Amino acid sequence: MQNNNTLTLETPNLTDITSDSFTQAYRQFIAKGDFIALTRQFEQGFIQTGAENQLSFNVKQAKVSLLDTGVLLIEPENVEPELVKKNSATPSKSIIISSGIHGNETAPIEIVQQLISDIIAQKIQVKHRTLLIMGNPVSMNIAKRFQTENLNRLFCGKHQEIDPCFEKYRAEKLEGYVSDFFNGDASDGDVINYHYDLHTAIRNSKYEKFAIYPYQAGKPWNKEQLSFMASCGVNTILFGHGPSGTFSYFSSANFAAHAFTIELGKVRPFGENDMANFTAMTNNLSALVSDEEITLKSFDNNDFNLFEALGDITKVSDKFELYVADEASNFTNYPVGTLLSTDKNQEYRTTLPGESIVFPNANVGNGQRAVLMVVPTTLQ
Ligand SMILES: [Zn+2]
Structure with missing residues (x-):
């Protein structure tokens, strides 16, 4: 017997996708769309199968592919690059909506679940490539922010600096999926990248909802994006003051994505969130992926609480x-x-x-x- 490479020591106990338990759960997911259930049942992930064996199925004019536990890719099939280019009013978009990077932050996970339910029930027709993520299934299952390490400090390669644990493994995997996604747009026209990373906070906030706009290294802050945040019900913005290891900074710095870490209120257990409080956010994300028009008010400082960092204590x-x-x-x-x-x-x-x-x-x-x-x- 040949000894396997040492990497397997660091990887979790992955599920074989040909096993009966997986096959049954996957079929149930296609039928009912319960992505939280599927993600929690196979928290560690799947054995990689290669592109030709992707777990894919079709919904209304879109292909849905399960890339890993908690990672779902939606690709519209009717978008031909030539058509997109001719209709230049609608540039191609690649959109990531992530949740559960902290596993006990359930409201964002339920927002992503709502989008997936609507896509699978064919209530939403996805018109742009979209990657939907539930970030830390292991910590979802123990209802904790994280198991061993804070996942939202491990991006931009910072996972390389820590000892083996689920979050180290997961950060590396998520970086790979995000990179493949943003590099994978087949159209040769302009593509605009987006990454909205949804969270809820541990403590109260004077302003219930706020967003952290990743450091832009001198590039101007995008006012249209700020108007989009306001229309999502988020009008308190903290401008990032330096590079960091957050998921949104990773996409912003490496793929020029319009990206935000969005805090939607206080942490609550599954089922105890008042989802009506997130209607504006959910509706706007739904409109974004289905290319419906979103009417934005032009930027006005008076509509916002904007903050810049002074420094750390x-x-x-x-x-x-x-x-x-x-x-x-x-x-x-x-x-x-x-x-x-x-x-x-x-x-x-x-x-x-x-x-x-x-x-x-x-x-x-x-x-x-x-x-x-x-x-x-x-x-x-
Ligand atoms: Zn969080």
Whole structure:
């Protein structure tokens, strides 16, 4: 017997797609469209089968392919590149909608499920290539943010720096699917890439819904995208201040995708989300993939709460004290001169009007960010 390569030690227990249990579950999925159930049943993923053995079926003028657990590709079959080019009012789009990168953030998972149900029930006709993702099935099953590592810090190759665990494996796989997807558009006209990564937050927020716009390295912030966010019910935007390991930054930096990390409110268990609270988001995503017109209000600073990062309060030593209540909401602001933290030989006081906190967490290691400080801004 030949010894297999060492990679198998790091890969989870994958399901054989020819097994009876898988075949039965897959047929049920095609019949009923319950992608959450299929994803949770085979949380570790499938044995790779090669392109010719893809798990694919057809819905109304589109091909649906199950690439891996929680990863579903929809390709419209009626879009011929020549036709797309002639109808230049409708440029080709490649759209990723991801959820469950943190497994206990159920509302986004249910939004993606709604889209998949509607596609399989043929209530939505998909007109653009679309990749729908439930990111971390293992942590979905244990109702936790993650099992071993925070998956949303592992993209852009950062998974290479950590010990073997499910999230390390999954980040590498997801990077591969996203790269193949954005590189895989067959039309030779212009293609616009999109990636909306949906989350819910652990803590309360002064503004219930907000989005993080990944750092653009000097490229202008896209106002039409901001208007799209507002029409989704998200009018608080935090502009990213540097490269990061988030899923949305990965697509933005590598594939020039219009990308956002979108926080839709507070974490709740499956079935306890008020889905009516997400109607605008779900309807807009549905309209985007089916190429229906979305009427956008032109950008106006007055319609938004825009924030730029000032910097981090970093925990330097074990002497670190944070004077922000554990339950303090994101975007809470403090009067100028407020003492927010002390540490060995240093303190942090606010210096600017409207200075606000985001993601406060005193329980981090030395050298890590305890709070991100932000300040209101406007666009020219
Ligand atoms: Zn999250």
